[in-house]
Amino acid sequence: MTMETVSLNQAHGGTQGVYKHPSRETGTTMTFSVFVPPRRGDAPLPVVWYLSGLTCTHANVTEKGEFRKACADLGLIFVAPDTSPRGDGVPGDPEGAYDFGLGAGFYVDATEPPFAKNYRMWSYLTAELPALIAGHFPADLDRQSVLGHSMGGHGALTLALRHPQRFRAASAFAPIAAPSQVPWGIKALGGYLGADRAAWRPHDAVALIEDGARIPDLLVDVGDADPFLDLQLRPELLEQACAKAGIALTLRRQPGYDHSYYFISSFMEDHLRWHAARLKA
């Protein structure tokens, strides 16, 4: 598998890289970023996957996420993929909206035309990109965890719930907890997966838990000034599902915080410490 280095910058004693590669799954060139912390010796390092929200690329968290110092201190590799395929011929939202298509892949393998050809983010993230990371970075794929924001929080929760053996920790900032029940999710899952709602359940964290998926625990932060809280995120549905299923959810409603990277960066270190404790247990 070939991979091209777009940029490399030393930061907090480690190396922040941006890379691109031709993706078999999406049929496009995909860009992602990887931070490798300073290494002590040759041992491979645990990998934290960060999935971004609507409209984002790898760049938003890479520039604004304030994760590098904590990753350097804790010895964590931090991988930030893009949120959708992009490029000539990749179809977007028919009306150019921000919540579907480009920048809004929702971490599914689309089955509906014309999206099915390129929008294969689930397979990209669960198989193709991990193999690329394993081949090019000092990564210990026996120690992985996943977190994300908003649409990427949805992605992180569904990845963790469907791969409980692979991800030793999961957390989210302001996740879309029950996409089948909110406007963003209904539009996206309908558009990518079609009208049969049974096909949506493997891509809905609350539905997955209702259907029996289990992980031991979960950290979720939401801001109580987040304008999307009540209509799109609905953390109370996750709270109810976790309580019923016996999943130890730590749900923190952070007073005064909104949906932005100012919120994410404020609690990023907390999340990475949560991940490190479980990755190193």
Place this chain on the structure above:
Amino acid sequence: MTMETVSLNQAHGGTQGVYKHPSRETGTTMTFSVFVPPRRGDAPLPVVWYLSGLTCTHANVTEKGEFRKACADLGLIFVAPDTSPRGDGVPGDPEGAYDFGLGAGFYVDATEPPFAKNYRMWSYLTAELPALIAGHFPADLDRQSVLGHSMGGHGALTLALRHPQRFRAASAFAPIAAPSQVPWGIKALGGYLGADRAAWRPHDAVALIEDGARIPDLLVDVGDADPFLDLQLRPELLEQACAKAGIALTLRRQPGYDHSYYFISSFMEDHLRWHAARLKA
């Protein structure tokens, strides 16, 4: 003095704001950002001024600087002005270059036409904006310090050297230490101040020190992989001037670091701790 709030976001327990106001000095609308850390009680807080480099606005450091956690921990207000006037009728570089005009005010009061009318960044930063900050924020202007990057490092050093009573601490990332002797500075000082090099000396840190300006100490970080180090920054000239003048310069050549915000953010906390120690002494 009127001021308009562009955005307010809670971050690291404090408030990151972006503001704009009509400037008397520049004759334009000026934008700046202010982080106010979480407050314990009513006491006003020390103010750290951050001056940005070529091509930047207030936004670069606000998004990428990783200063908020340290400012929250240390109780520092952090102010990030723009680097030049902007707007209709403000002249830029005749050839559209990045190193003069818009985004490249070099922190001087221009005397040459057509720049003299708007390019009054020295007066803006030393008088107009401090008064605005004093009027709108819980700022203790008896405890100020200044730092900056590249062109803004030049600005920070000249502000500190010419106002040793006002600024209790000064530091810089990759400053243009001797603008009269390097291409960026020769172009800018010549363009804004004219051909008489005597007029440049109050805007050249090395010349100011040669001419008798004194501050007790100074922290400067440069990256040894900075592509501008030898031609534009020339920290060795600052080192020689400080040694001769008895200014306690801590000059650190950071191995592997470049000129970017990945470099700045890696050492921002160090700088803010240096400032806090002197602001609270």
